[in-house]
Amino acid sequence: MQRMKRLAAAIFLFGGFFATTSASAENYPSRPIRLLHGFAAGGAADTLSRIIADGLSKKLGQPIIVEAKPGAGGNIAADAIAKAAADGYTIGLVTGAHAISAATYKSLAYQPAESFEMISTLVYYALVIAVRSDYPAKSLGELVAMAKQKPGALSFGSVGFGSTHHLAGELLNAAAGVEIVHVPYRGDSQSVTALLGGEVPVIVGTPVLLASQIQGGAIRGLAVTSPARTALLPDVPTVQEAGIKGYDVRTWAGLLAPKGTPPGIIAALNAATLDALKDPDLKQRLETAVGGEVRGSSPEEMKTLIETEISKWIGVVERAKIPKI
Known part of the structure; x- marks a missing residue:
């Protein structure tokens, strides 16, 4: 009997969570969204943020407010995103530096892959x-x-x-x-x-x-x-x-949200992002902004990218004997 009661309670709680998540996704967004990035105004990350914010605003029907929090190679902004409410109203744009931080810092206040829900990659480009x-x-x-x-x-x-x-x-x-x-x-x-x-x-x-x-x-x-x-x-x-054979460095930019953001909201943000990237004008603006290639992804693909990049840059830092800070 006790086992049945516990099972019923679990089903009730799961049903309540599912209903709440579905409802929050169904009504999302109902107010403006903040988009944070970790680099100075006027730079590539700032430009990309403003372009994609414009596209997402049109798709989601709410203003997307871009906010720069420069410093520490993007870590200040990433920490702010990780600690924000997981309600879909704070998202962030990160670049390849997001994965590099795992290799160059002795410790971080967040985990580059595990402290976030990934939304989609946006663009890849060279330096x-x-x-x-x-x-x-x-x-x-x-x-x-x-x-x-x-x-x-x-x-x-x-x-x-x-x-x-x-x-x-x-x-x-x-x-x-x-x-x-x-x-x-x-x-x-x-x-x-x-x-x-x-x-x-x-x-x-x-x-x-x-x-x-x-x-x-x-x-x-x-x-x-x-x-x-x-x-x-x-x-x-x-x-x-x-003459420096095998040298290859390309960076990227993508969107993410705090860990625990409801799956329905992540799905809505991913769909809106991929839809925005199909717009020829926005695609051209993004590619022109960094001289790169627009490439969207699933949340899972973006997480795999970050995990792969972390492994790559740890190897580079160790081989180059770069001291961690």
Whole structure:
């Protein structure tokens, strides 16, 4: 008898949970949604956030308010997302740096894969290694030669410690056998300003932010980090073309929500995202924003991507002997 009572209670509770979850998903969203990201205003993450927020707002019928929480390679924003109410009204845009943090930090206040419900990937894109146009190195090969002559004398700027930009530079150090010192900045725009102002001789940045400066002659693109050249910068060779075989760094951006967000809400957000990505205008805006390729996913596929990336970057950090912070 007691067993039957416990079974009935369990069924009742499960039914109540299912009904509540279904109801919350059915009425969702009924108010504005916050979309957080962890990088400076004006950078690639900020631009992507605003484009997808516009598309999601049209699909969901509610405003999507973009909020930047820059710092610590995106970790400040990720922590805020992880600790937000799991009700679908706080979501986040993360980049490849989200997985890298598991490899570069001794400890995090959250787990990059387990503290979130994944929604969908959005876009994949390469990075570009660049110098000021008047810099002596005219190619990546010449830069590597200069770095070998004076180990530790050159530096490169990035959007911050633990970013894909940072690890792309560290991987170049390991692959080319050089020591170019990393200098973190709070976003792409600040690193470009630092390059133009002579604070650093080299930066790793996003092609879209550097394209106009490269085309205008202020900055020289030495190499892109993907195996193939990018459509945005067709005249800039790849790192592999410079003789560093097997070098391949591409980052990505995707949406996620706090752990425990109801499945029905995650399904609604995933459907709205995939639907928005089908819009030709939005797709073009996203691809133009980073010089990349739009690619949506299921929540499960995005989680697998993050887990795979974590494993990859742990290996890179260990091989390059990058100290954790």
